[in-house]
Amino acid sequence: MDAILVTGGAGFVGLNVTQALLARGAHVVVFGQEAVLPDPAPAIFAKLPGRLEVLQGDVRDADALAAVFAGRRIGAVLPFAAVTAGPQREAADPQFVLDVNLKGMVATLQAARDAGTVRRVVLPSSAAVYGESAYAFAELDEAATPPVPISLYGVTKYAVERAGLRLASLWGLDAVAARIGATFGPWERDTGLRDTLSLHLAIAQAARRGEAVVLPPAPLPAYDWIYVRDLAEGLLALLDAPAPPYRVVNLASGLDWAPHYAACLDVLARRFPGFRWRHAQPGEAPTIAWNESRPRGVMRIARAADFGWRPRHAPEAAMADYAGWLANGDEGLR
Numbered sequence: 335m336d337a338i339l340v341t342g343g344a345g346f347v348g349l350n351v352t353q354a355l356l357a358r359g360a361h362v363v364v365f366g367q368e369a370v371l372p373d374p375a376p377a378i379f380a381k382l383p384g385r386l387e388v389l390q391g392d393v394r395d396a397d398a399l400a401a402v403f404a405g406r407r408i409g410a411v412l413p414f415a416a417v418t419a420g421p422q423r424e425a426a427d428p429q430f431v432l433d434v435n436l437k438g439m440v441a442t443l444q445a446a447r448d449a450g451t452v453r454r455v456v457l458p459s460s461a462a463v464y465g466e467s468a469y470a471f472a473e474l475d476e477a478a479t480p481p482v483p484i485s486l487y488g489v490t491k492y493a494v495e496r497a498g499l500r501l502a503s504l505w506g507l508d509a510v511a512a513r514i515g516a517t518f519g520p521w522e523r524d525t526g527l528r529d530t531l532s533l534h535l536a537i538a539q540a541a542r543r544g545e546a547v548v549l550p551p552a553p554l555p556a557y558d559w560i561y562v563r564d565l566a567e568g569l570l571a572l573l574d575a576p577a578p579p580y581r582v583v584n585l586a587s588g589l590d591w592a593p594h595y596a597a598c599l600d601v602l603a604r605r606f607p608g609f610r611w612r613h614a615q616p617g618e619a620p621t622i623a624w625n626e627s628r629p630r631g632v633m634r635i636a637r638a639a640d641f642g643w644r645p646r647h648a649p650e651a652a653m654a655d656y657a658g659w660l661a662n663g664d665e666g667l668r
């Protein structure tokens with residue numbers, strides 16, 4: 335059985351994809367800055383039927399990547415290693431962001447090309463490629479909505495998508511780019527390389543401590559979240575598609591979550607005694623920073639449906655699943 339390489343596999347999305355792949359018996363090779371997976375992933379993953387290798391290395395290191403391919407036969411690659419830079423890191427170290435996100439992806443594809451065994455690449459693009467368009471369009475469509483990324487991170491994700499698809503076609507690799515919506519759920523933690531963690535993580539941490547949180551004043555701006563377990567299934571659909579009908583695919587819930595927050599937070603409150611929430615009064619500072627102050631368009635997911643995928647969790651069900659994961663003593667948030 336060919337192995338599946340997940341660079342950044344010890345990160346938030348990577349751990350969820352790795353878990354889903356191991357659950358179906360795959361041989362997964364995780365490559366990233368971490369020498370071991372964070373607790374309790376090793377114990378949980380050991381119970382799954384697949385085979386796991388964890389290799390420490392840097393995607394900017396072509397020799398290290400070549401060694402990964404030399405050591406085993408790899409049939410598919412998810413080059414997910416990235417730095418999700420906030421404004422301060424962008425300003426302080428733009429070269430680092432470009433080197434990891436873009437050049438690291440290209441180096442991974444080069445190693446895949448040289449190996450000659452890779453049948454599918456799933457490229458990690460992002461909702462961030464829509465940038466300014468997210469505020470100008472009610473629906474964000476892969477073909478019709480112009481990508482106008484604002485952040486350097488968004489610029490690198492658009493470059494990952496375009497450069498990755500171009501090089502894959504020149505090199506005989508078969509690539510699909512996933513435009514991943516804002517994600518939350520199990521295994522999210524601070525890797526030191528993602529400057530904006532999801533607000534769900536901040537709320538989850540408060541819930542675990544049994545604290546009260548103050549949200550920004552109502553109404554909250556429109557925002558399209560995706561639960562990470564649904565995202566992992568979507569990524570597997572792109573990995574598996576024998577003849578992808580599209581090369582750029584939104585993976586999102588396709589839903590504005592703003593009207594659902596109250597029900598979601600009530601789910602958490604029922605699970606975690608002491609946790610309470612309310613909106614800030616006029617002039618009062620919220621304790622939870624919201625990702626956006628302006629409403630965003632929602633991502634269309636018709637293309638993803640043509641891959642046979644749709645998100646399984648409605649917002650309240652996603653929060654109930656996440657609350658269960660949080661409550662079961664996982665240490666994934668440490």
Ligand SMILES: NC(=O)c1ccc[n+]([C@@H]2O[C@H](COP(=O)([O-])OP(=O)(O)OC[C@H]3O[C@@H](n4cnc5c(N)ncnc54)[C@H](O)[C@@H]3O)[C@@H](O)[C@H]2O)c1
Pocket residue numbers: 341342343344345346347348365366367368391392393394413414415416417418434438458459460461491513514515516517518523525526527528
């Ligand atoms: N989380 C989201 O909401 C979201 C949304 C859209 C796209 N994405 C994409 O998904 C991918 C994973 O993001 P995440 O949210 O899991 O981030 P994360 O910070 O949790 O994980 C990133 C991983 O990349 C690894 N990494 C970073 N630099 C590296 C380097 N130079 N060499 C080797 N490994 C390195 C880290 O070790 C870490 O394991 C990224 O490509 C990101 O752009 C994430």
